[in-house]
Amino acid sequence: MASHFGKLNVYRLPLSSKQTLLAFDQGDLLALDYIHEQQLLQPHSRVLVVNDAFAAVTCGLTEAVKMLTGGVPTLWSDSHIAQQALAHNAQHNGLALADFVPAHKTPQGAFDLMVLKLPKSHRLLKDQVARLLPQLAAGAVIIMPVMVKHLDTPLFVLLESLLGPLTTSLARKKARLVLAAKVEAGDGESPPAQTHRWSVAGLGLTLDHYSGVFSPTKLDQGAQVLLENFPDGNYQHIIDLGCGNGVQAIMAAKKWPQSQVTGVDESCMAVASATNNALANGVGSQCRFITNDCLTDMDPQSADLILCNPPFHQERVMGDQIAMRMFAQAAQVLSADGELWVVGNRHLGYHAKLKRWFKQVQQIGSHPKFVVLKARL
Ligand SMILES: C[S@@+](CC[C@H](N)C(=O)[O-])C[C@H]1O[C@@H](n2cnc3c(N)ncnc32)[C@H](O)[C@@H]1O
Numbered sequence: 001m002a003s004h005f006g007k008l009n010v011y012r013l014p015l016s017s018k019q020t021l022l023a024f025d026q027g028d029l030l031a032l033d034y035i036h037e038q039q040l041l042q043p044h045s046r047v048l049v050v051n052d053a054f055a056a057v058t059c060g061l062t063e064a065v066k067m068l069t070g071g072v073p074t075l076w077s078d079s080h081i082a083q084q085a086l087a088h089n090a091q092h093n094g095l096a097l098a099d100f101v102p103a104h105k106t107p108q109g110a111f112d113l114m115v116l117k118l119p120k121s122h123r124l125l126k127d128q129v130a131r132l133l134p135q136l137a138a139g140a141v142i143i144m145p146v147m148v149k150h151l152d153t154p155l156f157v158l159l160e161s162l163l164g165p166l167t168t169s170l171a172r173k174k175a176r177l178v179l180a181a182k183v184e185a186g187d188g189e190s191p192p193a194q195t196h197r198w199s200v201a202g203l204g205l206t207l208d209h210y211s212g213v214f215s216p217t218k219l220d221q222g223a224q225v226l227l228e229n230f231p232d233g234n235y236q237h238i239i240d241l242g243c244g245n246g247v248q249a250i251m252a253a254k255k256w257p258q259s260q261v262t263g264v265d266e267s268c269m270a271v272a273s274a275t276n277n278a279l280a281n282g283v284g285s286q287c288r289f290i291t292n293d294c295l296t297d298m299d300p301q302s303a304d305l306i307l308c309n310p311p312f313h314q315e316r317v318m319g320d321q322i323a324m325r326m327f328a329q330a331a332q333v334l335s336a337d338g339e340l341w342v343v344g345n346r347h348l349g350y351h352a353k354l355k356r357w358f359k360q361v362q363q364i365g366s367h368p369k370f371v372v373l374k375a376r377l
Pocket of ligand 1: 214215220222223241243244246248264266267292310312322
């Protein structure tokens with residue numbers, strides 16, 4: 001990645017020899033070049049980078065921040081993979097490690113410069129901005145790099161309603177900067193992270209969601225289909241892979257009270273929500289929730305049931321790469337007679353794909369849109 005701050009080798013995680021996508025985009029480069037050209041880094045500057053998926057902008061600024069201020073930038077993100085990428089890319093380029101704050105906590109200012117990469121979820125964006133404004137110094141500059149195709153009128157109107165008058169840079173290589181300035185200093189008193197609470201009819205569950213958690217206002221249809229077709233064996237160690245709000249883990253803990261249940265998600269907000277939800281629904285001591293990229297470094301052959309409602313996109317990138325990694329790793333972490341239960345859209349063809357790792361794949365139940373599959377080694 002070559003910006004006016006210099007050249008860095010920045011990697012997308014998980015590392016892969018076949019990688020075709022970059023760890024940064026043209027918006028990131030435009031933001032870095034703009035900060036350099038406008039000399040926005042000053043000896044007193046405190047710098048915050050938000051939603052930087054592979055920490056490219058954060059790493060791009062680290063050396064200059066360190067030299068000028070003696071400190072490091074702060075990366076605020078919901079993503080465990082972003083945290084791992086920050087560590088990897090900093091180490092690989094011999095940079096100081098920037099601070100990382102998970103999205104359900106609020107970074108403490110006052111920040112003079114903020115690069116805000118806009119999340120796809122407007123709910124998350126509103127929550128983040130509401131908590132950030134009080135953490136900005138007087139005269140703080142807010143830079144929002146976007147690819148032009150993602151900057152539609154509703155998004156611009158929303159940003160203006162949150163941040164006041166905006167200006168935009170000229171476009172360069174299909175990217176643009178949206179710019180705002182905070183005239184007055186914030187008072188440092190951010191509201192708590194927003195949560196949304198709802199009940200699942202028929203299951204007796206009440207679930208709280210932080211703003212970045214999957215399906216934040218109602219039970220996902222795929223989740224419901226998996227719950228309606230729950231396994232009926234006898235299990236000791238159960239994993240909810242991509243646990244989101246923890247609904248599958250909580251229902252598993254209730255159905256098999258002798259079991260230990262581990263929920264895994266790459267979203268920090270999901271893990272925090274699921275932890276709270278398990279406690280609130282009476283199964284807190286039976287469940288633990290951890291941030292992880294799929295099942296990386298989890299003990300081989302340690303689980304006898306894995307439940308999985310896999311994601312079908314990573315922010316704006318659609319595809320089944322994450323689902324495939326989940327299935328491959330599930331095959332390692334399951335015991336010899338263990339079972340992987342997956343729900344997915346019919347058209348995704350998971351039945352055939354699971355056969356790469358599993359000898360027996362059986363369709364359970366039927367639904368017009370979804371299939372539930374049981375896979376055994
Ligand atoms: C379709 S949602 C399912 C959520 C929940 N289990 C349910 O049934 O409602 C998929 C979940 O996978 C998580 N996820 C995405 N990428 C992941 C990864 N690399 N490792 C672990 N979890 C991931 C997402 O954050 C999301 O919560």
